[in-house]
Amino acid sequence: MTLLSQSERPAETVASNGPRQPVAVIQDLQVAFRSRQGRVQALRSVSLEIAAGEVIAVVGESGSGKSVLGQSILGLVARTPGAEISGSVRIAGVDMLAADDRARRAVQRHLLGAVFQDPLTSLNPTTKIGAQLTERGIRRARALANLGDAGVPSAASRAGQFPHELSGGLRQRVAIAMALGAAPAEPHKAVPTDVPVYGLGNATGTPQLIVADEPTTALDVSVQAQIVLLFDRLRREHGCAVLFVTHDLGVAASIADRIVVLYAGRICEVGPAADILGGPTHWYTKALLAARISVDTPAGAPILAIPGAPPNPTAPPPGCPFAPRCPNAQDDCRATMPDLTPRPASDGAGMASCFHPQPLRPVADRVADAAAHRIIKSPSPRDGAPFPIDEEMALELRQVSKRFVVAGGRLGLGGQDVYAVADVSLAIPSGGSLALVGESGCGKTTTLRIACGLIRPDAGEVRWGTRAGRPQLVFQDAGSSLTPWMTIGALLDEQFGRRGIPRRERRDASLALLERVGLDARAAGAKARNLSGGQRQRAAIARALASEPRLLICDEPVSALDASLAIRVLELLQALRSELGVALLTVTHDLGVARRIAEDLAVMYRGEIVEQGPVEAVFARPAHPYTEGLLAAIPTTEPGRLSPKLAGEPPSPIGRVTGCAFQPRCPFAQARCLIDKPLLRELGGGRRCACHFAEQVDGFPGLRN
Amino acid sequence: MIRLIAGRLAALIGILLALTLVVFIIDTTVPTDPVAANLGAGASQTLIKATRHALGYDQPVYVQYFRFLERILHGDLGTSLRTHNAITADLAQFAPATIELSLVAAIWIFVLSLALGLWSASGRRGAETIRVVMVSFASAPTFFLGIVFVLALYSWLGLLPASGRTTAGVATGFVLISDFFTGKFGGYMDGLRHVLMPSLVIALGPSVAIGRVLRGALLDAMRQDHVRTARSKGISEWAVLLRHALRNALTPVLSMAGLQLGLVLTGVIVVETVFAWPGLGLYTSAALVNSDFPAVIGVTLVLGAIYVIINAAVDVLQVVADPRLKQAR
Structure with missing residues (x-):
């Protein structure tokens, strides 16, 4: 139960042991899907070799084809209806795209393992874990050993449980244990000669390659760090190669030997992780790195957003797919598709598909060139207070509590209490911005619902400013929060109607509002499904603004968006603050987003606020060990830096605990923490913290590297 | 699981009771007098009255219902007017x-x-x-x-x-x-x-x-x-x-x-x-x-x-x- 300091890597790196037989060879892979919208080109001419034992991260935004690549290797794409496939994916001599079912399945059984994003849905909910683990024909003892290896305690009893009875982190460990349990070789088994897979696999049944498709995305940040560490350990102990598909450059940096950057189904760049991150050649890689919202990015620091949007996958441009968004694009980029060529020696090893890796104009010019490359610099009060903050509060929560009762106990008696929110006090001044962060189940969403009046607290008081109307909500998934059969214009109309704006003025008002959020007039006639993810979120913000609220409450406003879109939505929210004086309450699990959007940060743990204060001050010197652990668990793009882990998982909110709720996971817990519940107390400088040792936390050694 | 089955059984008994009640109401509100019908057209009023008393038809409704329930529990569903057999035997x-x-x-x-x-x-x-x-x-x-x-x-x-x-x-x-x-x-x-x-x-x-x-x-x-x-x-x-x-x-x-x-x-x-x-x-x-x-x-x-x-x-x-x-x- 300690915060482990940064894990040391073994002296020899696995992939650098000279040439090895590749476990998978992908040649000129093209995958397209026929759909009603046309032929969607998911992968275009992708070639890649995966060496034995190497960890290769495939990085890209949604629609880049990264998941399709993973599924092609797993042999899952061949059966998809409407798929048009050419090229080959060879594993042990078997083409996973063209081989007959028996050969493909033999490779899947003996050589491959798969881990998917959401461990709840990717495990069979109606089958016991043990039965799912042994399905590839491995012995129960081995399945249990794999469970233990994947960090599942008391494996034997877990095997008798169903997936829904486990926590999120444990479920993903089960999925990993399942991937580890490939069928051992069956030399005694007579194999028909038409299947060229005789004697596949090895005696222990260790897979040669595990394809992990966003395996940490659905997990809390502390659990994410643990799972990344687990992958790193397993590949060293078992020697299997890992193809790690992720949208998060930070996760890729922490685990990968090599990185592949995909854009619109094409490989932009591939090479050793340190080289790619240290010296990106392709302009897309550069843009991706620059657009990353990281915890390390201070609020005022500029972020270069990528202008435009990815190309339409049904009609990609003839040349480089990134050319329309590239600040360095020339005529040849737009006309012909660049092939992968060795990267400039100054950037390091690897290949990139870019005609003009050298900037044709000095960087300073480009940065200044707002039309080509927008700089997003979040306005911050420290830059001369552009926010019209006044004394009046836009939102005040005074000692708000909410308790739910969950069924439980024998014969339906004795339901248990869930203290979703306990004694929470918060205040946001008019025009101010506060971010509420915490892991799943910490009560942040309940607090949000109380703040906007959707649920009534059991105790305490909620006050909105006197001038304020009801606060408006912006949700994570704008696609499902906008009525699907109404046009955006009609949705805005409805809001204006409520405010009593005359019918003839409403159209102009909606167009003005749409323009304000960065959408053009066409959006008024569109329905939610016709808009892209970023556009939908803008439309949702427009709808929220239509009733001129003084407070906008955002629930994970950008977590469904790609990095380059997310930063622009955050920029929009900031701009709305400075222009309209709207206050923001943002609930997020992402500390990077919190740092970007808020000047005040509140950290929740098990229904209570454990730390609160000015965001930069908290980042610079967290006072609560939980905040410290959260910050440390976030991956950065520093290659090979495995995040120290915050032990344990987010706690169950059921029942009451004595002492400090964080104490079971706390590396500094003392005897006092077991019995004496720390209260939220003032630390000075506008900071509050609920830890007995708040003043000493920074002094504990081995926490920060 | 035991709790679930116990719950279902309790609900089952409740529904069955409701069913008997509905059936009983239909039975008692049927316009034909079962006693008169059973005894035939020539029966005297005294005989009808005596038979009604013997069969309990002059009792309050709730008493009749409990007697009805009691009979069902003893496997007695009455006698068929058509076959003149016990209904349980017919069933x-x-x-x-x-x-x-x-x-x-x-x-x-x-x-x-x-x-x-x-x-x-x-x-x-x-x-x-x-x-x-x-x-x-x-x-x-x-x-x-x-x-x-x-x-x-x-x-x-x-x-x-x-x-x-x-x-x-x-x-x-x-x-x-x-x-x-x-x-x-x-x-x-x-x-x-x-x-x-x-x-x-x-x-x-x-x-x-x-x-x-x-x-x-x-x-x-x-x-x-x-x-x-x-x-x-x-x-x-x-x-x-x-x-x-x-x-x-x-x-x-x-x-x-x-x-x-x-x-x-x-x-x-x-x-x-x-x-x-x-x-x-x-x-x-x-x-x-x-x-x-x-x-x-x-x-x-x-x-x-x-x-x-x-x-x-x-x-x-x-x-x-x-x-x-x-x-x-």
């Missing part, structure tokens, strides 16, 4: 024929709906044709379907007998079961040939209804993430369908099956009439025509109890199929 005589018919129909439903659902969900060739044929069969009313079957398989092709349970004509008890266990092969085959057509007519509608729900639920299940995980393990497509998709598709299918089995019970009455099947259906139609209310009430209670028990069993089976429901309840 014991006619129920086996109906139970046998319903069981064979249930087997049909199980096989046909599973075949229809699995075949059409697996996307094999011919699935669409089968579906169209079965849907058109199922959309015809039961009596019409019965007549068509009789015309086709009996009148024209002469393949199967059109009426009764056996060629000999007289049959009581469980023909198929007793012949099977006593080794009367000829009698068994004869019984089987007789039961084939009526049971199929009963089964077609529910099979299509359940099969369609199964198809939809299977297609839904096959799109789920865990099916992708199963495929990535290299197990065969049939194993994916049977081991991973089927169990996850069962919840709506079981609900539908519970409802459809109720329809089977009503379908039996029509089909037994068409095929002259000497079961509860035939008994009930005769009772209805002759205003034999005690008999109708007896049958209603029995069928109602069966229906309620089946649906309680469905509730329990759903939780067995999907352990997540255990927490939701």
Whole structure:
């Protein structure tokens, strides 16, 4: 139960042991899907070799084809209806795209393992874990050993449980244990000669390659760090190669030997992780790195957003797919598709598909060139207070509590209490911005619902400013929060109607509002499904603004968006603050987003606020060990830096605990923490913290590297 | 699980009590005076009054209801006005024929709906044709379907007998079961040939209804993430369908099956009439025509109890199929 300091890597790196037989060879892979919208080109001419034992991260935004690549290797794409496939994916001599079912399945059984994003849905909910683990024909003892290896305690009893009875982190460990349990070789088994897979696999049944498709995305940040560490350990102990598909450059940096950057189904760049991150050649890689919202990015620091949007996958441009968004694009980029060529020696090893890796104009010019490359610099009060903050509060929560009762106990008696929110006090001044962060189940969403009046607290008081109307909500998934059969214009109309704006003025008002959020007039006639993810979120913000609220409450406003879109939505929210004086309450699990959007940060743990204060001050010197652990668990793009882990998982909110709720996971817990519940107390400088040792936390050694 | 079953049993008793109450109300509000009807037109008022007193009809209603309940609990459902037998004795005589018919129909439903659902969900060739044929069969009313079957398989092709349970004509008890266990092969085959057509007519509608729900639920299940995980393990497509998709598709299918089995019970009455099947259906139609209310009430209670028990069993089976429901309840 300690915060482990940064894990040391073994002296020899696995992939650098000279040439090895590749476990998978992908040649000129093209995958397209026929759909009603046309032929969607998911992968275009992708070639890649995966060496034995190497960890290769495939990085890209949604629609880049990264998941399709993973599924092609797993042999899952061949059966998809409407798929048009050419090229080959060879594993042990078997083409996973063209081989007959028996050969493909033999490779899947003996050589491959798969881990998917959401461990709840990717495990069979109606089958016991043990039965799912042994399905590839491995012995129960081995399945249990794999469970233990994947960090599942008391494996034997877990095997008798169903997936829904486990926590999120444990479920993903089960999925990993399942991937580890490939069928051992069956030399005694007579194999028909038409299947060229005789004697596949090895005696222990260790897979040669595990394809992990966003395996940490659905997990809390502390659990994410643990799972990344687990992958790193397993590949060293078992020697299997890992193809790690992720949208998060930070996760890729922490685990990968090599990185592949995909854009619109094409490989932009591939090479050793340190080289790619240290010296990106392709302009897309550069843009991706620059657009990353990281915890390390201070609020005022500029972020270069990528202008435009990815190309339409049904009609990609003839040349480089990134050319329309590239600040360095020339005529040849737009006309012909660049092939992968060795990267400039100054950037390091690897290949990139870019005609003009050298900037044709000095960087300073480009940065200044707002039309080509927008700089997003979040306005911050420290830059001369552009926010019209006044004394009046836009939102005040005074000692708000909410308790739910969950069924439980024998014969339906004795339901248990869930203290979703306990004694929470918060205040946001008019025009101010506060971010509420915490892991799943910490009560942040309940607090949000109380703040906007959707649920009534059991105790305490909620006050909105006197001038304020009801606060408006912006949700994570704008696609499902906008009525699907109404046009955006009609949705805005409805809001204006409520405010009593005359019918003839409403159209102009909606167009003005749409323009304000960065959408053009066409959006008024569109329905939610016709808009892209970023556009939908803008439309949702427009709808929220239509009733001129003084407070906008955002629930994970950008977590469904790609990095380059997310930063622009955050920029929009900031701009709305400075222009309209709207206050923001943002609930997020992402500390990077919190740092970007808020000047005040509140950290929740098990229904209570454990730390609160000015965001930069908290980042610079967290006072609560939980905040410290959260910050440390976030991956950065520093290659090979495995995040120290915050032990344990987010706690169950059921029942009451004595002492400090964080104490079971706390590396500094003392005897006092077991019995004496720390209260939220003032630390000075506008900071509050609920830890007995708040003043000493920074002094504990081995926490920060 | 024990808690769940206990809960279902408690609910079951409640529903059955409600059923007896409804039946009792119908019984007492029937315009004909059962005592007068029983004694005949020439009975004196004194005799009627004495008999009413002896049978307890002059007691307050709630007392009558508790006596009614008490009698039911002792297995006394009264006497049939038509056959003048105890209704329990009549039921014991006619129920086996109906139970046998319903069981064979249930087997049909199980096989046909599973075949229809699995075949059409697996996307094999011919699935669409089968579906169209079965849907058109199922959309015809039961009596019409019965007549068509009789015309086709009996009148024209002469393949199967059109009426009764056996060629000999007289049959009581469980023909198929007793012949099977006593080794009367000829009698068994004869019984089987007789039961084939009526049971199929009963089964077609529910099979299509359940099969369609199964198809939809299977297609839904096959799109789920865990099916992708199963495929990535290299197990065969049939194993994916049977081991991973089927169990996850069962919840709506079981609900539908519970409802459809109720329809089977009503379908039996029509089909037994068409095929002259000497079961509860035939008994009930005769009772209805002759205003034999005690008999109708007896049958209603029995069928109602069966229906309620089946649906309680469905509730329990759903939780067995999907352990997540255990927490939701």
